[in-house]
Amino acid sequence: MSELSREMSKTFDFAEAEPRIYAEWEKRGQFKPEVASADAEPFVIAIPPPNVTGELHLGHVMFVSLEDMMIRYERMRGKAALWIPGVDHAGIATQLQVEKMLRNEGTDRESVGREEFLFRTWQWKDKYGGEIENQLRRMGASVDWDRKRFTLDESLSKAVREAFITLWEQGLIYRGPRLINWSPGLQTAVSDVEVERSEEEAMLYFFKYPVEGGEFIPVATTRPETILADTAVAVHPEDERYKHLIGKTAYVPMTQRPIPVIGDEYVDRAFGTGALKITPGHDFNDYEIAQRHNLAVINLMDKKAALNENGGPYAGLDRYDAREKLWADMGTAGLTIKTEKFIHIVPRSQRGGEIVEPLISVQWFVKMEPLAAKAIAAVRDGRIKIVPERFEKVYFNWLENIRDWCISRQLWWGHRIPAFHCDNGHITVQRDSPVKCATCGSRNIWQDEDVLDTWFSSGLWPFSTLGWPEQTADLARFYPTAVLETGTDILFFWVARMIMMGLWFTDKIPFHTVYLHGLIRDERGNKMSKSKGNVINPLGYMNKYGTDALRFTLITGGTPGNDQNISDAKVEYSRNFGNKLWQIAGGVVLRNLGDLATTITPNPSTLDIPAQWLLSRLAGLIANVERLFETYQYGEAGRQIQDFVWTEFADWYVEIAKNALYGDDDAYKTRTREVLLYTLDTCLRLLHPFMPFVTEEIWSYLPGERAQLIVSRWPTSDPTWINPDAEAKMDTIRDLVVKVRNVRAEYSVDPAKRITAVAVGTGATLIAEHAAVFGRLCNVESINVAAIAPDQSAVLVSGDVTLYLPLAGMVDFAAERERLSKELGDVTAQIEKIEKTLGNESFVSRAKPEVVARERTRLVELTGARDSIAARLSTLPT
RNA sequence: GCCCGAUUAGCUCAGUUGGUUAGAGCGCACGGUUCACAUCCGUGAGGUCAAUGGUUCGAGUCCAUUAUCGGGCACCA
Numbered sequence: 032m033s034e035l036s037r038e039m040s041k042t043f044d045f046a047e048a049e050p051r052i053y054a055e056w057e058k059r060g061q062f063k064p065e066v067a068s069a070d071a072e073p074f075v076i077a078i079p080p081p082n083v084t085g086e087l088h089l090g091h092v093m094f095v096s097l098e099d100m101m102i103r104y105e106r107m108r109g110k111a112a113l114w115i116p117g118v119d120h121a122g123i124a125t126q127l128q129v130e131k132m133l134r135n136e137g138t139d140r141e142s143v144g145r146e147e148f149l150f151r152t153w154q155w156k157d158k159y160g161g162e163i164e165n166q167l168r169r170m171g172a173s174v175d176w177d178r179k180r181f182t183l184d185e186s187l188s189k190a191v192r193e194a195f196i197t198l199w200e201q202g203l204i205y206r207g208p209r210l211i212n213w214s215p216g217l218q219t220a221v222s223d224v225e226v227e228r229s230e231e232e233a234m235l236y237f238f239k240y241p242v243e244g245g246e247f248i249p250v251a252t253t254r255p256e257t258i259l260a261d262t263a264v265a266v267h268p269e270d271e272r273y274k275h276l277i278g279k280t281a282y283v284p285m286t287q288r289p290i291p292v293i294g295d296e297y298v299d300r301a302f303g304t305g306a307l308k309i310t311p312g313h314d315f316n317d318y319e320i321a322q323r324h325n326l327a328v329i330n331l332m333d334k335k336a337a338l339n340e341n342g343g344p345y346a347g348l349d350r351y352d353a354r355e356k357l358w359a360d361m362g363t364a365g366l367t368i369k370t371e372k373f374i375h376i377v378p379r380s381q382r383g384g385e386i387v388e389p390l391i392s393v394q395w396f397v398k399m400e401p402l403a404a405k406a407i408a409a410v411r412d413g414r415i416k417i418v419p420e421r422f423e424k425v426y427f428n429w430l431e432n433i434r435d436w437c438i439s440r441q442l443w444w445g446h447r448i449p450a451f452h453c454d455n456g457h458i459t460v461q462r463d464s465p466v467k468c469a470t471c472g473s474r475n476i477w478q479d480e481d482v483l484d485t486w487f488s489s490g491l492w493p494f495s496t497l498g499w500p501e502q503t504a505d506l507a508r509f510y511p512t513a514v515l516e517t518g519t520d521i522l523f524f525w526v527a528r529m530i531m532m533g534l535w536f537t538d539k540i541p542f543h544t545v546y547l548h549g550l551i552r553d554e555r556g557n558k559m560s561k562s563k564g565n566v567i568n569p570l571g572y573m574n575k576y577g578t579d580a581l582r583f584t585l586i587t588g589g590t591p592g593n594d595q596n597i598s599d600a601k602v603e604y605s606r607n608f609g610n611k612l613w614q615i616a617g618g619v620v621l622r623n624l625g626d627l628a629t630t631i632t633p634n635p636s637t638l639d640i641p642a643q644w645l646l647s648r649l650a651g652l653i654a655n656v657e658r659l660f661e662t663y664q665y666g667e668a669g670r671q672i673q674d675f676v677w678t679e680f681a682d683w684y685v686e687i688a689k690n691a692l693y694g695d696d697d698a699y700k701t702r703t704r705e706v707l708l709y710t711l712d713t714c715l716r717l718l719h720p721f722m723p724f725v726t727e728e729i730w731s732y733l734p735g736e737r738a739q740l741i742v743s744r745w746p747t748s749d750p751t752w753i754n755p756d757a758e759a760k761m762d763t764i765r766d767l768v769v770k771v772r773n774v775r776a777e778y779s780v781d782p783a784k785r786i787t788a789v790a791v792g793t794g795a796t797l798i799a800e801h802a803a804v805f806g807r808l809c810n811v812e813s814i815n816v817a818a819i820a821p822d823q824s825a826v827l828v829s830g831d832v833t834l835y836l837p838l839a840g841m842v843d844f845a846a847e848r849e850r851l852s853k854e855l856g857d858v859t860a861q862i863e864k865i866e867k868t869l870g871n872e873s874f875v876s877r878a879k880p881e882v883v884a885r886e887r888t889r890l891v892e893l894t895g896a897r898d899s900i901a902a903r904l905s906t907l908p909t
Numbered sequence: 910g911c912c913c914g915a916u917u918a919g920c921u922c923a924g925u926u927g928g929u930u931a932g933a934g935c936g937c938a939c940g941g942u943u944c945a946c947a948u949c950c951g952u953g954a955g956g957u958c959a960a961u962g963g964u965u966c967g968a969g970u971c972c973a974u975u976a977u978c979g980g981g982c983a984c985c986a
Contacts, residue, residue, distance in 0.1 A: 042948075228984090235986080251986055265986095302985050309986095316985080376984070421913060425981065428912070432983085519981090554921090556979090576948095588922080593914075594979085596921070600935060607948045618945020658925075670923065674933080685945080693944085769952085775940095776952040782941060809951090861930065873966035882928050882967090889929060 039617030039732050042610060045577035049724050053168055056727075061741045062173045064111035064509070074105035075113045075512040077493045077542075078174060079525070080182065081167075082121035083160040084128050089551040089559070089585070089597065090518055091163075092569045095170040096582040097548060098516050100665060102173055103720040105513075107745040113509055114173060115496045117180035118160060122445040122485040123217060123382050129155050129444070145443050152444050169570075171578055171723045173741065178505070180496045182488045183446070190495035191446045191488050192462070194536060199450075199460045203398045204438075206450075206458065210311070210318045211392050211437050212378065215336035216385045219441040220394050222484060223434055224523050225381045233375050237304065237368035238361055240264050242292060243280045248273060249368055251303035253375060254313070255361075256354040258284055259342050260331035263309040265320060268294030270305055284366050285357065286343045293324050312391050330391045334441075350388070395439035395448060395481065402531035403430040409530060409540050417545045418663045419592040422522060429523050438484045445482030452477055490528035493541040500536075515542040519549060519592060546663055549594035551585070556596050572602045579722035580606035586721055587669040608673055609725045612718070615681050616729045620707045623692045627704045629735025630712045635752050639699075640797075641804065642706045643754050644761035645684045648675065649710060650752035656717060657748065672717050680710055683765065690803045708733070713746045763794060763830045764801055770827040771809040771836065777850070778825070778841050785812040786836055789821050792895070794832035826851065826903040828896040844908050851907070855900045858893055865890045 060066060064073065076098050081091060098114060106112035126140075129152045133139050140148045160181075167174065180187060198204045211220045236255045239247040248264055264281045266273035277294040297320055298307050311321030311328040321328060333339045336350045345353040361367050378387045407430050409415045410423055417423045439448060451459040453468035454475040467474045488495070493515070497506040511533070515526060526545055533541030551567075553559055559566045572581045583605040589595030635643045652675045659668035684706075691703035712733060719726040719740050730740040737743065771788070780786065788811050790798040795816045798805070805811035814834075820826070823842055824835035865886055868874050875883055 042946090253986070297985090299985055304986085307986050314986085375986090419914095424912065428982065522981095550980095556921095590923080598921075598935095601921075603948080604934060607946095610946070610948045614946040614949085616945090620945090622945075655925085662925085664925085667923075667925090670933080681945090682950080686950095689944095773952060779940080782951085783943080857930075865929090868967080871966055875966085877966050878928075885929070 064113040080119040100720040116174035439481040554598040576606035643757035647754040653748035
């Protein structure tokens with residue numbers, strides 16, 4: 032026990048350590064890009080801002096785990112790593128929370144008024160908005176808190192105004208009555224992407240449309256109340272049943288309003304009755320048909336989806352009540368035919384879940400084609416890469432068919448549209464708040480009531496957070512950002528819009544890579560949802576197993592873009608891995624450091640085979656991890672590091688090293704200590720981005736003056752350490768150790784009983800030289816090199832060595848014969864396969880030379896093994 | 910309808926540009942508390958890599974078709 036070291040506790044007390052370590056990082060300013068050299072290349076991620084209303088869920092932990100890993104990795108590589116934190120005002124979600132609060136107080140937003148409502152919302156934000164921030168800390172997010180942003184901050188609001196005004200001046204924003212998706216519950220317009228469609232059983236109503244001359248056209252609809260807003264009946268122009276009626280007049284049931292019968296090829300003759308009622312005020316397809324035929328548009332509903340004055344006798348009724356009453360009246364009038372159930376697609380609000388009604392309303396829109404064209408080009412020509420690549424197709428598909436974006440919301444919480452109306456109906460949009468109308472000079476002006484879609488401000492996030500439109504130092508240094516990491520579910524909502532707006536306003540790509548992670552599902556693969564009641568609170572896992580365990584589970588549990596299931600068992604396993612690391616460090620390496628005062632880079636050429644093997648494997652691991660990080664395969668990187676630490680380092684090398692540590696060869700002891708400490712040191716660096724807390728804590732116990740791990744350098748791979756010869760030798764040793772253990776287990780040899788062995792063959796010397804390894808790992812007392820096999824032995828063959836275990840009195844010859852016969856069969860089968868391969872002229876001439884050489888080597892080895900086993904079999908007593 | 914993903918051990922999942930006998934964890938069976946760890950160690954059983962066809966000297970991996978499950982987009986009243 033060195034005086035330099037403190038004793039590590041038995042286990043890692045994450046509950047105590049996590050907040051302490053996080054506070055220490057933050058206090059020392061380690062999260063700031065300024066910890067890197069002034070000329071360091073920047074690496075920037077803008078956080079996907081959680082909703083200010085946000086309750087922590089596994090999606091948050093997922094993005095924190097991945098982004099924090101990227102940031103920590105690049106920080107350790109010496110880059111100026113900047114992770115910008117922030118929170119989104121989340122217009123609808125927040126407003127709903129505050130409205131709920133007001134309801135509980137017995138009032139509502141209309142009663143308190145806009146100003147008071149906003150005041151109360153800010154109060155609410157100040158009270159609850161900090162919670163998500165605490166949880167980011169809890170998760171270990173190494174964000175630069177000094178650069179924290181909120182989408183309603185003055186500087187970001189300025190960015191929003193600048194963007195809006197620029198688009199307006201460029202003629203890309205327009206206002207007017209259009210058919211939009213209306214959410215009656217929220218009483219606001221929503222955009223196309225906010226409408227989700229679900230297949231549901233509905234009723235299809237068949238009825239008669241009276242036409243002049245006494246005929247009628249049968250028509251089907253799912254929404255009978257919209258009959259009252261019909262402005263045409265459409266049939267296919269070549270439909271023999273109806274084409275003679277084209278041009279005649281039909282009469283709207285119950286109101287007798289005359290409308291034309293039109294012919295349009297959109298009508299599917301085979302579906303329903305083959306005739307279609309046209310309701311341009313409440314159906315997107317009908318709206319398009321109406322434009323082709325210059326039909327009138329009737330708006331039937333008010334903002335609560337009740338029928339307005341155009342509903343005639345049904346005015347004032349809710350849409351569903353109106354439906355019922357109208358259908359009953361039509362039945363009385365003899366106009367109904369039948370109803371039948373059928374499955375159709377129902378549009379529902381992504382937020383509220385209620386059925387969305389298409390209706391005509393005056394809204395603000397952005398013309399998307401020019402913006403989309405740039406966004407398509409940026410991905411098409413590779414300036415922006417999407418990982419996994421398959422999402423590029425989804426991205427293109429959406430952008431190539433993009434429709435104009437309805438950006439106005441009839442809410443109060445958000446960025447108010449910077450447009451001013453005057454009493455003459457003019458609109459003024461300008462950078463300085465106007466005092467009079469820019470068109471007519473009227474001073475009677477007022478600001479537009481609507482606010483912008485939350486995603487409008489989110490679209491500016493990568494540059495608005497850095498100060499745009501001001502040309503700040505941060506903007507110059509840190510924009511464009513590097514990677515945008517988020518869930519696949521907001522590719523359209525957020526990612527595509529950031530790319531469009533970034534290119535449009537800054538003329539630069541906002542980031543060069545989009546990395547998309549999948550959904551976290553429950554243990555059985557079900558999507559988590561409040562209604563199903565299977566939502567897992569990540570804090571439960573974090574309390575039970577620690578933050579590192581949860582992070583490691585999420586990162587290594589899947590592959591990019593694919594969903595993954597989470598379960599207690601998985602997180603527990605990660606916790607166990609952290610414990611293993613802790614044990615290696617505290618239980619072995621640090622406890623046996625002697626006077627080793629700091630990490631020393633070993634020289635493999637001076638070391639024994641196990642150490643050369645370990646360092647060779649370590650060098651290979653580092654190279655692999657680097658390649659995997661470059662290709663965004665973080666999960667695979669984590670799994671490989673874990674495998675190295677647990678299997679090769681802990682289970683093999685550490686056990687072997689005890690021979691030196693507990694022996695009395697001081698020079699050997701010193702070399703081994705150096706290898707152990709070096710390897711531990713390197714593993715901690717490699718694991719830090721995955722498990723920041725436990726690695727930092729162990730690091731603090733390592734000897735020598737050192738900076739915190741978070742700002743230590745990422746390891747590099749020394750290719751001269753790669754040693755195939757040592758690896759091959761060690762493979763033979765390991766193979767034989769496993770076989771000895773196997774034989775001992777099969778013969779139920781008392782684990783405590785020390786046995787001897789005899790090695791025969793060209794590799795026998797290697798085995799004899801490593802007798803101590805066998806001694807420690809499989810309780811072998813001594814290994815003699817001999818030319819002849821001893822009797823009454825179990826025989827083990829590996830490569831060019833045959834090992835005999837004289838187990839006099841313990842060997843069951845029948846069992847031994849069976850075991851050897853099986854092995855002989857396996858080996859013979861392999862030999863036959865290789866002989867066949869090598870006998871194939873095409874293989875020898877066309878396969879890569881190293882592949883052919885490898886097969887030849889294997890053949891020689893296997894043939895030797897076969898001969899040994901066969902010889903042994905022939906001498907076994909029967 | 911169009912696009913995409915998945916299909917590998919009982920379960921959950923890995924699997925570099927095609928190249929040794931396809932791996933891990935959990936679970937299971939058996940054995941182990943001697944000085945890091947039972948949050949552990951050792952040994953083992955368990956897979957015709959969804960199916961068919963193709964390309965290739967060689968396919969879990971590439972291509973085509975099919976099946977089942979899942980997702981996205983667009984949809985017909």
